[in-house]
Amino acid sequence: MPSQKTLTPTNTTATQEMTGAEMVVRALVDQGVEVMFGYPGGAVLPIYDALFQDNAAHGDRLRHILVRHEQGAAHAAEGYARSTGRPGVVLVTSGPGATNAITGIVDALMDSIPMVVLTGQVPTHLIGTDAFQEADTVGITRACTKHNYLVKDVRDLPRIIHEAFHIATSGRPGPVLIDIPKDVQFAKGTYAGPGEVVHAHAYNPRTKGDPAKIAEAVRLIANAKRPIFYTGGGVINAGPAASERLREFAALTGAPVTSTLMGLGAFPAADPAWLGMLGMHGTFEANHAMHDCDVMICVGARFDDRVTGRLDAFSPGSKKIHIDIDASSINKNIRVDVGIVGDAGSVLDDMVAAWKAGGHTANREALGDWWRSIDHWRARQCLRYGHSDSVIKPQYAIERLYALTRDRDVYITTEVGQHQMWAAQFYRFQEPNRWMTSGGLGTMGYGLPAAVGVQLAHPDSLVIDIAGEASVQMTMQEISTAVQYRLPIKIFILNNEWMGMVRQWQELLHGQRYSHSYSESLPDFVKLAEAYGAVGIRADTPAELDAKIIEMIDSPHPVIFDCRVEKNENCLPMIPSGKAHNEMILPEEGDDLGAVIDEAGRRLV
Structure with a gap:
């Protein structure tokens, strides 16, 4: 797998005169871009013409994937980026082309996904006149990009494009947008390669942690009796080496490890030290260990509200160490005792080295007591559910999907909702970059186009979008993209005929008043798949599930799998909003959940 942040830009380029549109194509090639996702329109036709000519001259060295909606382009670029560590690239036109892409841009910002978005703009002399398709x-x-540009002079265009890639992939990754007026695309200027431009922005994020703070953190960990690693997407963004170092440090310290939704896979689920995901729908053992720990080592996570629960009751009495490349994230939501600004991989390297150099050893006696407490919490079996021979339970569907794909080269994307949480709970990730989901923004419709991007990045791998029937319809048209480019993605729909998470909250918090959460007039997903030229499969009973999952896996075509599941299953365990980590509701309490949530727990969003 390519290293995170890996680019292969050309360092030198013989300067030559070309149009702005040709500069865009040349700069993308020089940045090592192989695939981009887009949709043409009047304000970017010069770029599409330059792309046509480049393809004619050089083959598909820069491959363009035609999506069916600009939101799909952004999510596909996210999936490509998240699964490779390389920046995703989007090309859309002005006005609605740009505004349609905004949901995916915000999603990338919230989840720290490197992305460069190129948008067309009306000619410079028309800007501000309410021209056709102007925005x-x-x-x-x-407010929803890491940085953005309006290019007013073709002479600035090469620098801006190269600078955009640097900003998108350095420090905390994120989306950078370049708005290019049509006259700038036609104008001629002198092109310069990545190694020839002088960046106007002196953006040089800190990657090495402060040695004094690292030493202080290591001393805290060495003296801990109840330590825990709380890890997030920053570990994955830092590259495979960071995940390896996390595993090494956890083994040295003997501490348990938990993860946010975005950090799944950074630590192997098969490791005995793994406690599962934490937070609102995390495991009983992870949340209780977070609550009772005496030293918390937060690596590449940002203490978001879905994890912390009630802030004044979050891990009371613990010493908190926070490692993050984004200085603004430290002490933003939770005050910490030791804040270390730096790349997660680099800081973990230095912490492991400091641990070994200091001759530190874990307090095995205290850790023995700590692990006995954890084993007591594990014994609650918080993910258990009632099995059925007549109806497919959604948890069972994910368990069988995992069992039948665990030995394959598989990547998972999801939509957003109950199915997303069940996937996080029951699909056990052993490696980083195998899990693509919308965390911070919670974007319905993310998973299908993200799967398109992942499949393009990994053409020989099995790519599965675990979906809900409501969420997937928001971008269902992108199955046409998969068919056109012969991308054998699998859309595994847990179909309960509800907007499941909305229904669950309405049941538990709003007196079972199901206001507009039932999915009426659902399509026949099998016929819909066939209409697009894909394969449709349906499973109604547990007995037929395995055979049909295997049929889905073995198909060389895009597949929409309509898995009919229990309609009223709730996603548990759950921390009601306004509650602490040790106030979880477990499955056996689910029937009485409405009675145990007090007024403070009625603020779910």
Whole structure:
């Protein structure tokens, strides 16, 4: 697997005159871009023409994937980026092309996904006149990009493009947008390669941690009696070596490890030290260990509300160490005792070295007591559920999907909702970059186009979107993209005929008043798949599930799998909003959940 943040830009380029549109194509090639996702329109036709000519001259060295909606382009770029560590690239036109992509841009910002978005703009002399398909793209996206540009002079274009890739992939990754007026695309200028431009922005994020703070953190961990590693997507963004170092440090310290939704796979689920995901739908053992720990080592996570629960009751009495490449994240939501700004992999390297150099050893006696407490919490079997011979339980569907794919080269994407949480709970990830989901923004419709991007990055791998029937319909048209490019993605729909998470909250918190959460007039997903030229499969009973999952896996075509599951199953365990980590509701309490949530717990969002 390629290293995170890996680019293969050309360092030198013989300067030559070309149009702005040709500069865009040349700069992408020089940045090592192989695939981009887009949708043409009037304001970017010069770029599409330059791409046509480049393809004619050089073959598909820069491959363009035509999506069916600009939101799909952004999510596909996210999937490509998240599964490879390389930046995703999007090309869309002005006005609605740019505004349609914004959901995916915000999603990438929230989840720290490196992405470069190229948008067309009306000619410079028409900006501000309400011209056809004009929008203030830079103004609209100022709050939802890591940085954005409006190119007013073709002479600035090469620098801006190369600078955008540097910003998108350095420090905390994120989306960078470049708005290019049509006259700038036609104008001629002198092109310069990545190694020839001088960046106007002196962006040089800190990657090495402060040695004094690292030493202080190591001393805290060495003296801990109840330590825990709380890990997030920053570990994955730091590259495979960071995951390896996390595993080494956890073994040295004897501490348990838990993870956010975005960090799944950074630590192997098969390791005995793994406690599962934490947070609102995390495991009983992970949440109780977070609550009772005496030293918390937060690596590449940001203490978001889905993890912390009630802030004034979050891990009371513990010493908190926070490692993050984004200095603004430290002490933003939770005050910590030791804040270390730096790349997760680099800091973990230095912490392992400091641990060994200091001759530190874990307090095995205290750790023995700590692990006995953890084993007591594990004994609650918080993910158990009632089995059925007549109806497919959604948890069972994920368990069987995992059992039948665990030995394959598999990548998982998801939509957003109950199915997403069940996938996080029951699909056990052993490696980083295998799990693509929308965490911070919670974007319904993410998973299908993300699967398109992942499959393009890994053409020989098995790519599965674990979906809900409501969420997947938001971007269902992208199955057409998969068919066109012969991408054998598998859309595994847990179909309960409800907007499941909305229904669950309405049942538990709103007196079972199911306001507009039932999915009426659902399509026949098998016929829909066939209409698109894909394969449709349906399973109604547990007895037929395995054979049909194998049929799905073995198909060389895109597949929509309609898995009919229990309609009223709730996703548990659950921390009601406003509650602490040690106030979880377990499956056996689910029937009485409405009675145990007090007024403070009625603030789920």
